[in-house]
Amino acid sequence: MSAKKAVNVSIRADLLAAVRAEQINLSATLENALTEQLQIRRREKWLAENAEGIAAYNREVEQRGSFGDKVRGF
Secondary structure, eight states, X not given: OOOOOOOOOOOOHHHHHHHHHTTOOHHHHHHHHHHHHHHHHHHHHHHHHTHHHHHHHHHXXXXXXXXXXXXXXX
């Protein structure tokens, strides 16, 4: 686990009140949301960076089939 660092964030007062009323852990919730967004962004970036290779592979499979087609029993 990485070291924690205190930061300041601003959220709507009504949202903060509702979250506190439900005893939701702000730090954990923010970390989870940021982790999810980071994964989404990294996936999108990877897909964009590799789009040409993915398209070439898909064309190859369309033209010649996949390597497992010959041994697949279904």
